[in-house]
Amino acid sequence: MSKTLVMNFLNEAGKKTAVRINNVKDDVTEAETKAAMDVIIEKNVFTTSGGDLKSKDSAQLIDKSTSEFNVK
Template sequence: MSKTLVMNFLNEAGKKAAIRVNNVKEDVTEAEVKNAMDVILAKGIFTTSGGDLKAKDSAEVTDKNSTDLSVK
């Protein structure tokens, strides 16, 4: 099972922009995600076609399950 953290921000144009982090640890906490998002905003290291990221919008961890099928 692979977990992906999706952090959604609002940019200067008021549009949503997402940053995805693959293979996050099983026990990632809300506090850790909030802190990471705060650091991303404070450092200003990401920009979008709508300008710099300006505010946190939402975040979620998604699980991806896959099943291998024998088709040979």
């Protein structure tokens, strides 16, 4: 099973922008996610067409599982 962390920010234009991180560790916490989002904003790591990221909006940890079928 694969986990993806989706961190949503608001940029200078007030539009939502998502940063996705694939294959995060199984025990990632809400506190770690908040801290990472704070660093991304503080260090101005990303910019968007609507300007720099200005605030945290939301975050989700998504679990994905894949079942393969032998169809040959």
